[in-house]
Amino acid sequence: MDTIQFATFTVDGVLFGVEVGGVQEVLRYQEMTRVPLAPSIVSGLINLRGQIVTALDLRLRLGLRPRPPGALPMNVILRGDDGAVSLLVDDIGDVLTVSPELAEPLPETLQHLGRELIKGVFKLNGRLLLILDASSAINFQTGRRLTSDEARRAAAPPASNLQ
Amino acid sequence: MSSNDENDEVIKEFLIESYENLDRLDRDLIALEQNPSSAESIASIFRTIHTIKGTCGFLGYARLEGVAHAAESLLSRLRDEELALNAEITTALLTTVDVIRGMLSSIEATKQDGDADHSELVALLLRLQTGGSATAPVAEPPPPAPAPVVAPPAPAKEPVKKAAKVPAKPKSEAPAPAASVAPPAPVEVAAPAPIPHPVSPPVHHDRAAEPAGDTKAAPTVTDGYVRVDVGVLDKLMNLVGELVLARNQILQFVPGVDDANFTATTQRLNLITTELQSGVMKTRMQPIGNVWEKLPRVVRDLSLALGKRIRVEMEGRETELDKTIIEAIKDPLTHLVRNCVDHGLEREADRLAAGKDAEGRLTLRAFHEGGQVNIEISDDGAGLNLERIRAKAVERGLLSADQAARLGDREVCELIFLPGFSTAEKVSNVSGRGVGMDVVKTNVERIGGVVDLTSRPGLGTTFRIKIPLTLAIIPALIVSSGQDRYAIPQISLLELVRLTGAQVRTALDSIHGAPVCRLRGSLLPLVDLRGALGLEGAASAAELASAETVSIVVLQADNQRFGLIVDRINDSEEIVVKPLGKHLKGIPAFAGATIMGDGRVALILDVLGLAQAAHVVGSQERSKARRSQGTEAEAPQRRKQSLLLFSLADGRPIAVPLSMVSRLEIFDARTVEPLADYRVVQYRGEVMPLLDVDTLMGTGGGNWQSEGPLHVVVHGYGKRYVGLVVKRIVDVVEEHLELKKPAQGRTASGVLGCAVIQKRVTELLDLDVMLRTEAGRFLLPSDDGAAGMEQ
Numbered sequence: 001m002d003t004i005q006f007a008t009f010t011v012d013g014v015l016f017g018v019e020v021g022g023v024q025e026v027l028r029y030q031e032m033t034r035v036p037l038a039p040s041i042v043s044g045l046i047n048l049r050g051q052i053v054t055a056l057d058l059r060l061r062l063g064l065r066p067r068p069p070g071a072l073p074m075n076v077i078l079r080g081d082d083g084a085v086s087l088l089v090d091d092i093g094d095v096l097t098v099s100p101e102l103a104e105p106l107p108e109t110l111q112h113l114g115r116e117l118i119k120g121v122f123k124l125n126g127r128l129l130l131i132l133d134a135s136s137a138i139n140f141q142t143g144r145r146l147t148s149d150e151a152r153r154a155a156a157p158p159a160s161n162l163q
Numbered sequence: 164m165s166s167n168d169e170n171d172e173v174i175k176e177f178l179i180e181s182y183e184n185l186d187r188l189d190r191d192l193i194a195l196e197q198n199p200s201s202a203e204s205i206a207s208i209f210r211t212i213h214t215i216k217g218t219c220g221f222l223g224y225a226r227l228e229g230v231a232h233a234a235e236s237l238l239s240r241l242r243d244e245e246l247a248l249n250a251e252i253t254t255a256l257l258t259t260v261d262v263i264r265g266m267l268s269s270i271e272a273t274k275q276d277g278d279a280d281h282s283e284l285v286a287l288l289l290r291l292q293t294g295g296s297a298t299a300p301v302a303e304p305p306p307p308a309p310a311p312v313v314a315p316p317a318p319a320k321e322p323v324k325k326a327a328k329v330p331a332k333p334k335s336e337a338p339a340p341a342a343s344v345a346p347p348a349p350v351e352v353a354a355p356a357p358i359p360h361p362v363s364p365p366v367h368h369d370r371a372a373e374p375a376g377d378t379k380a381a382p383t384v385t386d387g388y389v390r391v392d393v394g395v396l397d398k399l400m401n402l403v404g405e406l407v408l409a410r411n412q413i414l415q416f417v418p419g420v421d422d423a424n425f426t427a428t429t430q431r432l433n434l435i436t437t438e439l440q441s442g443v444m445k446t447r448m449q450p451i452g453n454v455w456e457k458l459p460r461v462v463r464d465l466s467l468a469l470g471k472r473i474r475v476e477m478e479g480r481e482t483e484l485d486k487t488i489i490e491a492i493k494d495p496l497t498h499l500v501r502n503c504v505d506h507g508l509e510r511e512a513d514r515l516a517a518g519k520d521a522e523g524r525l526t527l528r529a530f531h532e533g534g535q536v537n538i539e540i541s542d543d544g545a546g547l548n549l550e551r552i553r554a555k556a557v558e559r560g561l562l563s564a565d566q567a568a569r570l571g572d573r574e575v576c577e578l579i580f581l582p583g584f585s586t587a588e589k590v591s592n593v594s595g596r597g598v599g600m601d602v603v604k605t606n607v608e609r610i611g612g613v614v615d616l617t618s619r620p621g622l623g624t625t626f627r628i629k630i631p632l633t634l635a636i637i638p639a640l641i642v643s644s645g646q647d648r649y650a651i652p653q654i655s656l657l658e659l660v661r662l663t664g665a666q667v668r669t670a671l672d673s674i675h676g677a678p679v680c681r682l683r684g685s686l687l688p689l690v691d692l693r694g695a696l697g698l699e700g701a702a703s704a705a706e707l708a709s710a711e712t713v714s715i716v717v718l719q720a721d722n723q724r725f726g727l728i729v730d731r732i733n734d735s736e737e738i739v740v741k742p743l744g745k746h747l748k749g750i751p752a753f754a755g756a757t758i759m760g761d762g763r764v765a766l767i768l769d770v771l772g773l774a775q776a777a778h779v780v781g782s783q784e785r786s787k788a789r790r791s792q793g794t795e796a797e798a799p800q801r802r803k804q805s806l807l808l809f810s811l812a813d814g815r816p817i818a819v820p821l822s823m824v825s826r827l828e829i830f831d832a833r834t835v836e837p838l839a840d841y842r843v844v845q846y847r848g849e850v851m852p853l854l855d856v857d858t859l860m861g862t863g864g865g866n867w868q869s870e871g872p873l874h875v876v877v878h879g880y881g882k883r884y885v886g887l888v889v890k891r892i893v894d895v896v897e898e899h900l901e902l903k904k905p906a907q908g909r910t911a912s913g914v915l916g917c918a919v920i921q922k923r924v925t926e927l928l929d930l931d932v933m934l935r936t937e938a939g940r941f942l943l944p945s946d947d948g949a950a951g952m953e954q
Binding site: 031033035037038039044047051054080085 | 401402404405647696697698741742743744745746747750752753756758762763764765766776
């Protein structure tokens, strides 16, 4: 029987998991450089061995209340299409192995969480494990307008129409 | 470079490329034999043969072309599935590969494609094409099918596309150690090793029987190169970037450590790092010809479609640029070329009517100048129609008729870079949609370049792009705002101003609440960095005026100067530019990020984006219009010259044109070493002679001291530097110069004349004369005679 492995972490008391394949590494709190003018979900930039990684606050991403002041978040570094991205979480849990059959639909009661980011739910020993859709979590529209460049590119004629 | 050399270069590239293609052909053919229905393999083989045919036809190798042509015809029938692949055809094609290889080595050795007779092979290929069986003598049993060496076609293609050419030293040992670093990209998978014979027999099946030693006897051109995966180079570049950062950090310790050994070791580390940096940078350099290669084809297709005849000429295709920049300018270049073909060059009939050659000329030129690369795209077409541009600008509502009429020709030319501007009468397939020139400009500016154009009616148009050599490591000024540090690329930096105490009150002012600074008689708009970044604690104009000290970084964005107020101005450093993630790419104020010596991340400010966000530079239209309105009022001040002022030992001021000054440096007097009659310091991996201005001017020689800081004005002389030791650097001024003759006897000592600068009579130094007489002996031994004759 096939099983799936999830790297788990908690955010505001809720246990989340992402498939281990999408996780590059897990790090304790890293110093961050804030980015002015950025969407509020972007907490800052961290230096991951010479690579600059954007850190996104998963609490804000999921629409949860902000982390209490003084609490230092941990980093779950995900492999994105455009380089690594860090998700800031409250605590890191174990890697859990579950069988896909145990998946259940998302309870209707989970309204306050960003439902579109949850792929499914597993019931584990009385605790719920919410499976986070990693790629949706790190790909989001910030609601900003297209930059003039993007607009131009969208309007530009396809470059290959001459061949 | 003579045309002959150029031709050699072309042939060499053709050979390298063709050898690689042939290696792939072997693999593809064999893969095809395993899987005869693979349309992809046939298409790939067809393309390879087609390329070889095309290139050798162009180079005039008729014999080779004939063979390739016959093979191509056969392949085209295979591709169209009019013919099924069988062993005979495979054999014939493999034989063709061998024959072509033979001819290539003959070309390499003698520049001729050999005089062997390939008519039999050609006949066989033709016969196979018509579906006939090979009954001719060449139809021998197929070569032993090298079954175990079937190459998976997918990985074979990847490295070929991604690899960059890395020239290795042409020593025979060189490739071996280098190869151990490189991933084994071009592995010889198919068939026994090729044997390059000067003249190869038309058909030889017993390749395996050839002595293997033969390959050594005639090394092919590819031996001097190692193909390296770009990923490896990028990683190397990253590591060097890290090393530069670590070096910067160590250098910060030097002043605090009293250990000669440590200082010396650090010096060495410093030099080696610099050298390594430039070495690695070189591996990423690619000739601009790589981008240009595609352009003749673009021009050809376009001109055919438009019914024009156009010849493409290229100069300086060997000019090297960083790979990332090459990629970034690919599209703008293509666009400019298309634009020239579409708008610039006239139709044949129009050209003849204008008394020009029927064939239009499009020239691409590239050259290095002052650490930058210049790329020119020029045509000998009709030039820009300024009246039409004016009319269009008015019609589009970009300018009023009055403004348009007052614009100078140059400014009219610049209008075509505005968004939404196109004068094409009809929207063609090619251009005329009004998206284009502004994108070209934005893209070039994004990589720190500038683009402008000159146009002469009836004679043609020239676009000129100036771009930096590399983007990976740039000098930058680090500033602080609260706890945050930001890096400002040095290229947009004009000067630093620090106001204290009473100066703050006198220099700062506000116009309608917008802070300005009075700087040498002109008003400089001020932008608070905190405000521009939307951070808390931005000072209002009133708060500024009551501040103890104000630090201002004077920046240049889109021809507009402005002052950025920061909390603290730190050091200038070489920083490694790293891109921002996609979540942050849309913020115009940042150009990227870098990692500082302490391992923390700092954002790099995009000066143009910042200025636009702060409305110092409006949207492009507005600023253009404003500038043009101000044109007449500003005209008399235009010929102002920027001068660096410093004082002599006796307190008199003296000036040099800022354009002659590469940098201002402060050296520790202890690092000065004697060399022959000179004093020198190590500077940027070179030995830089130092000259004392006062000794030269006969005003004493008091600037040498055994310790403490030496203020040095660095002047670049070709690739070398000379340093002028001065007592004190006073200021940088912009003055409208009225040069008076120098006092008698002063010319010889290098005085150009004198002028009134800041109400004081100031002598202007003629660095050229001064360096010829003095440093000339050190710098330019060969120029001695010439310098003497001029005296």
